[in-house]
Amino acid sequence: MNNIIKVGLLGCGTVGTGVLKVLSQNMDEITPRVGAKLVVSHVLVRNLDKKREYADAVKFTDNINDILEDPEIKIVIELLGGLHPAREYMIQAMQAGKNIVTANKDVVAQFGKDMFDTAEANNVDFMFEASVAGGIPIITPLKQCLTANKITEVIGIVNGTTNYMLTKMSEENASYDAVLKDAQEKGYAEADPTADVEGLDAARKTAILASIAFNNRVSLNKVSTEGITHITPQDIAYAKELGYTIKLLSIAREDEKGIDVRVHPALLPQNHPLAFVRNEFNAIFVRGNVVGDTMFYGKGAGQLPTASAVVADVIDVARDIVKNRYGRIRCTCYEHKKFCPIEKTTSSYYVRLLVDDQPGVLGAIAMAFGETGVSLSSVIQKRKVNKAAEIVAITHKVEEAKIRKAEELLNKLPAVDKICNVIRVQDTDEQEG
């Protein structure tokens, strides 16, 4: 194989090192698949003195121009993370005629349109499989394999940190604080876990997935986002009793009310394919009007799974370079659909509350729900907490606005001490044939 395709790499942290490792260790597999040898010629780093692995033939530089101005570099892999200067470097690289492969969900979620416009103007590819769900192929399946479908629903477990935490809470009956500490010790959660536990990381991925699934740009501010910090072992135990498991879900739906995108914890029926996704694994459930229900499962983060997606994108681009073809993968957001505001979305709800332990309270509560048009599928009195009684109610499907109204009303009832938690229930609808 005489043909060599030169690659520039921006950033050499965990994933960057993983990319160098994969290209080196699997070279014998990859070269015939491409029809050319992939060679990382330059790596942009901040610290030139640091010793690096799998990088014998690589030139390290702290000057982006060494990569931008090298006409032999056809593909630039961006693994700097964060918005800046990642966005600017990618734009400059595309303007210099280089194809981009990135794992940067921030830039894709926030500046996706800019990226694609620049790619199109310069006839290069902009690839980002690694930005959502790490090693799991999901961007290509949505853009290429499920194109016969009108996608109606994409529901994912796309944040490994929170899924690890919820799995531990569920299986080991541990508290939120204990599992967070454990996740931090194991390296699954960062010192500041906000982006994960508040759902922000999942929200970015949801924006990306929804944009592709519905052929419509979905910006981050459209994603209604709620994290898992308020989930207690008690909620998990009650959910289990009722046949559910609690997961942080990324939800993107489209129906006649518009596009509905949100991230929040939800009670998921134990027989739902996503309910089996444990620990740091991710999975994305896709419903199409032709294929029915499908699911894509694997590791959503980590050095090698993420490198797997990055290198696959590089190979995809390189195969086209070998054949002198450019700009195959285009932006697919050509629709301008309406969005469904969160108040108009419908769901069943799990409501846990503490009430005075006295006759007639259940009735008063049911009446408060009823007054706001919320119908209950079950109300169960659970344990006593000090002098109060704990009640768990599950509602039928109802508009979000009504459940908020019901909360207000309940809060005013003298017999209600506290609404401990309100969590959505993700029902398994029957799919249409």
Next chain:
Amino acid sequence: MNNIIKVGLLGCGTVGTGVLKVLSQNMDEITPRVGAKLVVSHVLVRNLDKKREYADAVKFTDNINDILEDPEIKIVIELLGGLHPAREYMIQAMQAGKNIVTANKDVVAQFGKDMFDTAEANNVDFMFEASVAGGIPIITPLKQCLTANKITEVIGIVNGTTNYMLTKMSEENASYDAVLKDAQEKGYAEADPTADVEGLDAARKTAILASIAFNNRVSLNKVSTEGITHITPQDIAYAKELGYTIKLLSIAREDEKGIDVRVHPALLPQNHPLAFVRNEFNAIFVRGNVVGDTMFYGKGAGQLPTASAVVADVIDVARDIVKNRYGRIRCTCYEHKKFCPIEKTTSSYYVRLLVDDQPGVLGAIAMAFGETGVSLSSVIQKRKVNKAAEIVAITHKVEEAKIRKAEELLNKLPAVDKICNVIRVQDTDEQEG
């Protein structure tokens, strides 16, 4: 959209009608994705008098030349099924410069090389996503999304009929004969169920998956094949007690002993991702040396799921036609690896036998296993059957040749009435990091 791409369809049975339905009902979704309008101009059928749905503007013909000789037809969808004349028609169509999309696992498994050679010689595409696992994207993920990996294992539930039957046997404690009848009544099993229940259908899909995963042609006769006809509710019940569920698995592995391809029922740990795949659903578990474990799940058969895969392939080809690009997807079988004969494969085994109910029998049996080098992880005496005692033994991992030897020896023991069943146990190995 002025651009029109004409498509010829061979066969208008269940899936063919599904393809017409999808192209008609989802046209508003599909046209902008392609950048052109897909129009099925001709359909080859045997019976011209039959009334057809979704086919107002279609010309029906019983003459293949109407399609082969129409220069405007750029894509031919083959849904005739069976080897002949499907193979010949596809070759002729490619020679006439037409791209092929097929769901025909028989032709792909048996004449894959011919097909690809012809495609390459004529600079056209040969696409076959629908030939394995219906609507589940698996060919594209293997050929495109997981290319950074050396694939070490592909394990699938790729036959919906048998998975439906085993699920019913497991969940409803029903007999093989009863669930077969039920499956036939529901249309999941054919009047002659041989191809499904004897594993032949799964074997074809295994040959195709292995060929792609290992970049090495795997012909059908390399796939060691065993069906589910000998599985009893008793085996399923014992498996469940031991923490396993019985599934018909398609297994393709590669290690230093070579490529190992087989179809057989196996005891699968209940926490394996494939164990949750119920009824007519399919799933394919792929292990790569970079990505780790991934899984692809969905409906493996049926009119619309299969049409989803067929139409996605058509869209893929059509997108290239729009850009004047031809022959993107090539044969990827360029290796010539050795195969591991079934006798050299290793597995744990579940062995159920009836023995004389007398002291010392367990010891004699353990000794017979021991003499052939088979070490047992557990031997449990179960219920009495008439005067005999039923024993269930689970072995440690051992070469297939040794378990066959042990069977011979056990059969000669006077105390052994009968070896009721020997079923492999698919252990969940720890994956390498």
